[in-house]
Amino acid sequence: MQSLISRPWLWAWLAAIAVFALSIALSGASQAGGLLYAALSFGAFAAIVGIGQMLVITLGPGNIDLSIPAVMTLAGTLALKAMDGAPGTALLGLGVALLVGLGCGAANFALIRLLRLPPIIATLAASLLYQSLAIWSNRGLRIKPPAALADFATGRTLGVPNVALIGVLLALVVWWLLERGLWGRWLLATGQNPRAARLAGVPVERVRASAYLSVALLAGLTGFLLASFSGGAALNMGQQYLLLSIAVVVIGGTSIAGGFSNVPGVWGAALFMFLVVSMLNAYGFDAGARMMLTGMIIIGIVIAANARRRRA
């Protein structure tokens, strides 16, 4: 029991459940299924980019990827352009999106490593380039995804949204890598003390490179999924995921100082972030009150999660 309470991810999940219950209290139990389904669908996008952001943040202070929205937009734009709505091209599109992700990740890390730029500057500057490429490549035209791909992205398997299944699968893989894999240990060690890790024989730079590649890869995948889900890539499609990707990491209980990852918390926080906006919408708060309440609730959860960790 003690160990359960001291889990930092607990608070994100408790908050998500509480907010869910409050929404259901208003709309009636018959609507629980619909709300849960929507939360899983939209939470999946935030969870996937959040997991990527978490890997980078785990590397320690100063490590962050601000190019996530631009990578999503570029990957979504180029993938949908490559497919051009033709049937049977879904894998081609996925390949393009992942390659774009890898390329952006490599470029980000090159800027950080070769030019010795602080990651916050490097990824922000690079994101301007990616966004420009997205604008230049397609001039903002919205191309529809192939019908089969759109059906898959908006569809469900055994009552669960397909995008949520992908999100959960990815979370499980990353969780396993972090908890059981050598790479995960290296990542955590690097985040806790890069110098000690280097002296202990951890290939610190390779670990950093892999983290920056992973986040960009996941952002590319999310861009592809989101574009297929919402009927086309838009130039501003990734915008909300800049803050959201960081928020779900922090609310999820991952240490912003690095060195401690928390995969289940990211999913809990992603669900929470969707549900809290839905709840405040359902209760009819206006935009100002909604933002204030969201901010206060987030601060409350972060305080609760950190207080527990200190005591534990």
Added chain:
Amino acid sequence: MTPDNDNRRWRAGLLGLALSTAALAAHADTGGAAAATPPSPAQVAGQTQDQSQPRTNSTADKRIALSNNYAGNAWRQQMLAAWQTQTAPAVKTGVVAAADAFTIGENQPTDQAAQIQNLILQGYDAIVIDAASTTALNGAVQEACDAGVVVVSFDGIVTAPCAWKIVNDFHEWGREQVDYMAKRFPDGANLLEVRGLPGTFVDDDLHQGIVDELEHYPKLHIVSSVEGDWAQDVTQQAVAGVLPSLPHIDGVLNQGGEAYGVAQAFRASQREMPVIIFSNAQDELAWWAEQHRKNGYQSIAISNAPGIAVVAFWVAQRILAGEDVPKHLTVPLYHIRQDELSEVLAHTPKGSVADQIFTRADVERLIQQARATQASAPEPSPAKAQDPAKTPSAAEETQP
């Protein structure tokens, strides 16, 4: 780390930022020139040789610049393309000497202020501005006016008194949506309102129009209002989240660009499709046409045409020619009705936004109308554009 080393890092960082900003600006500058698809004139027919005899001074040696604060969405791309394709003939036929478009990188008022100062130094005779801020550019705008440069702001307007202001009537946009719903549902209806970017004057104005008009129709009820930020994916998410808590929805009011997201959310919830007010995005219009074919779905599209940039261009040209143009001009909203839908769709490139072409003759008519209303109502005028109290003073960027 030595301070020197630190210093170098930062310099490298700034260089990187500057480079990428320059890259962004550079490609944006080429504007519509590189656009794969020329904008498809919905009413290209009217656009013919209207380079009518200049009644006033020649502007053949005058140079006009467009200062644009943002290029990151389809509306802005269409706006730049419209500028390019509509002003190029004017340059070619010698109506003006130049009509160059400049876009800044990151929607920053400070960047745009610096850009305006550059344009003054480069000796442009008129600067047409889609502004990043209604107030933050006033210093630079005043400098331009003091230097004898004509400043015409449109869409995102500036409050500096020396600048001309060309706007759409967003309040009217809200009212018309309610009127349409009242016509469709004389016995009353539950409505869902999708709002835009909170805190912007466009969102406030449009919402106020809806609220004001609803007073005439007590049977229409807004049962919920969500925030879509004028983005389709944000809207889809917000609507999907709130739908489970809502009763039956008959109609959806919105602010343009989000209707397809609304439709997706309703489809996923397996609810009956409500009457959604559309705008000018091609994917919305195509969806509407498809529904109409399938089950006779009826609606209306209201939007602000990106071609407003061309209105601003011709206004600047008329001012340079010495004409007396009122400081406030209201550009009519762009309507697409059910019977015009297939016609408009045929002219709109896939994934783009439908646009309305304003010719020089159209703009002259607008100017005359504005002059007439000004003359007929010198006191606090009913026409909103002339009413300074109502002209919103606080706002950021306008409609996407």
